[in-house]
Amino acid sequence: MSNQTDAQQTPLLQVHDLRVEFSTSQGIATAINGVDLSVSAGQSLGILGESGSGKSVTARTIMGLLDTPPARVVGGQILLEGEDLLSLPSKVRRSLNGPRMAMVFQDALSALNPVHPVGRQIGELFRVHRGYSRAAAKRAAIELMDRVKIPAASSRVNDYPHQFSGGMRQRIVIAMALALDPQLLIADEPTTALDVTVQAQILALLKEQQVERNMGLVLITHDISVVREVTDHVAVMYAGRVVEQGPTAQVLSAPRHPYTRGLAESVASEELKGSRLPAIPGSPPDLLNLPMGCSFANRCWLATEECNGRVPTLTELGESRATACFHHEEVQPYAAHSR
Amino acid sequence: MPHIVAEHARRATNTSPIMELRGVKQHYAIARPLPFAPKKIVRALDGVDLRVKPGSTLGIIGESGCGKSTLARILSGLEAPSEGEVLFEGVDINSLRGAEKRHMRQNIQLIFQDPYAALDPRMSIEQILSEPFEIHPGLVPESGRRRKVQELMELVGLNPDHLGRYPHNFSGGQQQRIGIARGIALNPKVLICDEAVSALDVSVRAQVVNLLQDLQQELGLSFVFIAHDLQIVRHISDEVATMYLGRIVEHGTFAQVYDHSEHPYTQALLSAAPELRQGNGTKRELIMLQGDPPSPLDPPPGCRFHTRCPIAQARCAQAEPTLDGVGEGHNARCFFPGPIPVRSA
Ligand SMILES: Nc1ncnc2c1ncn2[C@@H]1O[C@H](COP(=O)(O)OP(=O)(O)OP(=O)(O)O)[C@@H](O)[C@H]1O
Ligand SMILES: Nc1ncnc2c1ncn2[C@@H]1O[C@H](COP(=O)(O)OP(=O)(O)OP(=O)(O)O)[C@@H](O)[C@H]1O
Numbered sequence: 001m002s003n004q005t006d007a008q009q010t011p012l013l014q015v016h017d018l019r020v021e022f023s024t025s026q027g028i029a030t031a032i033n034g035v036d037l038s039v040s041a042g043q044s045l046g047i048l049g050e051s052g053s054g055k056s057v058t059a060r061t062i063m064g065l066l067d068t069p070p071a072r073v074v075g076g077q078i079l080l081e082g083e084d085l086l087s088l089p090s091k092v093r094r095s096l097n098g099p100r101m102a103m104v105f106q107d108a109l110s111a112l113n114p115v116h117p118v119g120r121q122i123g124e125l126f127r128v129h130r131g132y133s134r135a136a137a138k139r140a141a142i143e144l145m146d147r148v149k150i151p152a153a154s155s156r157v158n159d160y161p162h163q164f165s166g167g168m169r170q171r172i173v174i175a176m177a178l179a180l181d182p183q184l185l186i187a188d189e190p191t192t193a194l195d196v197t198v199q200a201q202i203l204a205l206l207k208e209q210q211v212e213r214n215m216g217l218v219l220i221t222h223d224i225s226v227v228r229e230v231t232d233h234v235a236v237m238y239a240g241r242v243v244e245q246g247p248t249a250q251v252l253s254a255p256r257h258p259y260t261r262g263l264a265e266s267v268a269s270e271e272l273k274g275s276r277l278p279a280i281p282g283s284p285p286d287l288l289n290l291p292m293g294c295s296f297a298n299r300c301w302l303a304t305e306e307c308n309g310r311v312p313t314l315t316e317l318g319e320s321r322a323t324a325c326f327h328h329e330e331v332q333p334y335a336a337h338s339r
Numbered sequence: 340m341p342h343i344v345a346e347h348a349r350r351a352t353n354t355s356p357i358m359e360l361r362g363v364k365q366h367y368a369i370a371r372p373l374p375f376a377p378k379k380i381v382r383a384l385d386g387v388d389l390r391v392k393p394g395s396t397l398g399i400i401g402e403s404g405c406g407k408s409t410l411a412r413i414l415s416g417l418e419a420p421s422e423g424e425v426l427f428e429g430v431d432i433n434s435l436r437g438a439e440k441r442h443m444r445q446n447i448q449l450i451f452q453d454p455y456a457a458l459d460p461r462m463s464i465e466q467i468l469s470e471p472f473e474i475h476p477g478l479v480p481e482s483g484r485r486r487k488v489q490e491l492m493e494l495v496g497l498n499p500d501h502l503g504r505y506p507h508n509f510s511g512g513q514q515q516r517i518g519i520a521r522g523i524a525l526n527p528k529v530l531i532c533d534e535a536v537s538a539l540d541v542s543v544r545a546q547v548v549n550l551l552q553d554l555q556q557e558l559g560l561s562f563v564f565i566a567h568d569l570q571i572v573r574h575i576s577d578e579v580a581t582m583y584l585g586r587i588v589e590h591g592t593f594a595q596v597y598d599h600s601e602h603p604y605t606q607a608l609l610s611a612a613p614e615l616r617q618g619n620g621t622k623r624e625l626i627m628l629q630g631d632p633p634s635p636l637d638p639p640p641g642c643r644f645h646t647r648c649p650i651a652q653a654r655c656a657q658a659e660p661t662l663d664g665v666g667e668g669h670n671a672r673c674f675f676p677g678p679i680p681v682r683s684a
């Protein structure tokens with residue numbers, strides 16, 4: 001970067017109108033249908049969304065880790081400090097993974113190689129990228145395992161992935177992603193297998209990296225309380241699009257998209273014991289056959305003819321908020337359960 | 340909602356168990372750091388007694404690595420314990436052979452913690468979901484299987500047109516729902532859910548939890564429900580057991596364990612969940628635990644929790660408390676059970 005102000009103005013990561021398709025035996029599935037995201041250094045962005053809405057595919061596309069085919073990036077830009085990653089040769093692009101950006105995968109187990117001890121897999125990162133000796137790499141591996149609270153790390157460094165519990169593996173994968181101090185970390189469901197105590201420690205560790213090392217953090221999770229506690233901004237995805245985004249506290253307390261509102265309402269609480277949990281009725285559209293209008297219309301209590309006729313685009317509402325809903329003004333603020 | 344509480348209490352006190360663990364231990368040997376170093380043993384389960392009652396739900400909570408998945412594998416018969424008995428309808432499942440074993444396998448199903456690892460990547464969803472019916476061919480005639488498989492997909496909110504797809508074509512939460520569909524396919528009597536809803540968004544999670552409860556109502560299923568989401572465990576469970584380092588440390592009805600916790604570990608665990616309130620709607624006081632969880636390679640002497648317990652006394656380091664009654668159907672493994680006194684700041 002040429003000068004300081006320049007570096008501050010360009011967000012660390014910008015995604016513009018990203019589109020990704022999968023070719024399947026039954027036709028083309030539009031998994032990502034025009035996604036816009038932006039994260040600055042030292043900031044954190046939460047991504048909430050329906051299961052199957054494209055969160056993991058977006059993350060993999062940013063990392064350049066999609067299998068193409070069957071996937072195809074059919075449009076858009078991914079800028080890392082202003083540089084378009086989609087136009088880089090794949091070899092150059094992969095060399096960024098580790099030191100510049102890293103990802104914690106949703107399925108921690110498959111991110112680890114089952115035939116090598118975990119210590120060696122962590123150590124390998126230091127040997128390849130930093131030229132550490134075998135002994136130094138092992139020491140670094142133990143230190144990292146300690147840092148993510150694996151009990152008795154030094155006696156377990158030679159164990160294989162299947163010998164650790166689900167939550168331990170998840171922490172090991174997080175340790176590996178943080179090993180090389182990346183500028184950008186994308187964490188896909190990093191704390192689902194963790195108990196509340198360890199979860200709090202891991203989130204604190206991520207937060208510390210984000211603030212102290214000025215890392216950009218993208219946190220994909222279904223846990224609304226995690227989003228609330230950890231992230232500055234949030235983007236809510238539905239059927240391959242961002243349907244709402246803005247500062248986390250505002251979006252969660254006063255949603256301006258019916259889907260966000262429905263999500264907030266589905267959270268279990270003490271009072272609901274013994275009754276059915278409220279859920280948004282219906283299911284998302286088939287990606288092979290997306291509707292002409294709003295993808296949420298078939299489940300939306302505010303839907304009108306207009307919603308079925310054309311796609312609402314993500315529109316600025318001011319105060320850095322945006323929503324993709326024609327009837328955003330009618331979305332009631334969320335006040336249930338005194339939370 | 341007093342009638343609901345009464346309903347849960349009724350189910351919780353219905354005694355003759357459908358499954359029971361007696362003195363179950365599971366010890367794993369791990370790699371030695373040096374060729375002649377002493378062999379190391381992970382005590383993943385170290386003396387567990389537990390009963391699963393018919394038609395009711397037993398929730399299991401406890402921190403990462405305390406042995407919940409090991410317990411799930413042992414209950415499902417996937418692993419035999421190094422010591423102790425695993426009874427299903429009164430018979431040790433590890434002594435069964437032939438038709439009896441098949442009957443047991445059909446009736447105890449496990450939904451795995453790691454959805455992707457549990458699905459064979461080379462099999463289509465149709466194959467994955469038809470397989471149980473091929474292994475137990477008497478249940479659904481061959482001609483009706485495709486319809487049945489489509490029904491299962493619909494039940495868990497997946498598009499039945501996607502039957503021909505493979506596991507990697509699905510998102511994490513969709514894979515998890517395939518695992519759930521497989522778990523319920525054979526109408527088992529016991530369904531063990533190991534973090535079975537963790538990868539779902541809250542709305543789909545609510546749908547799946549409602550589905551599980553409907554199945555319980557209609558078919559009298561018993562669930563063992565393991566999850567880190569303490570609110571969901573509270574919601575779905577009749578009884579709850581807290582585990583710590585390979586042992587059960589507290590066990591009772593959901594109301595006893597959540598609202599009248601007696602063991603200090605249960606109290607600390609529940610207090611760490613910010614969204615979880617007490618039965619009377621008040622906030623929980625955060626109880627910070629000092630230190631890290633001890634290693635199951637080398638559990639501390641005395642009470643296993645004494646190294647982190649906010650109320651430990653000298654006695655706790657010397658002798659180990661037993662799981663004793665602290666109320667009707669409520670047990671805790673602690674010398675000094677009861678609410679931790681709130682420290683005035
Ligand atoms: N190889 C593939 N072929 C066809 N469709 C695919 C493929 N991979 C993913 N998809 C589809 O793309 C959509 C987006 O998947 P993605 O994994 O990004 O969802 P997600 O938002 O991460 O969901 P979850 O919260 O369940 O993890 C899903 O509907 C999925 O079925
Ligand atoms: N095959 C194995 N070999 C050696 N150790 C094992 C094996 N399986 C489990 N363990 C160990 O047993 C302990 C309990 O593991 P388990 O998977 O049951 O924990 P858990 O309570 O399910 O944790 P989580 O909440 O993280 O899933 C852990 O210390 C784990 O490393």
Ligand code: SF4
Nearest residue numbers: 642645648655673674
């Ligand atoms: S026995 Fe002692 S150390 Fe163990 S939980 Fe009770 S008070 Fe704490």
Ligand SMILES: [Mg+2]
Nearest residue numbers: 056106510511
């Ligand atoms: Mg995902």
Ligand SMILES: [Mg+2]
Nearest residue numbers: 166407408452
């Ligand atoms: Mg587990």
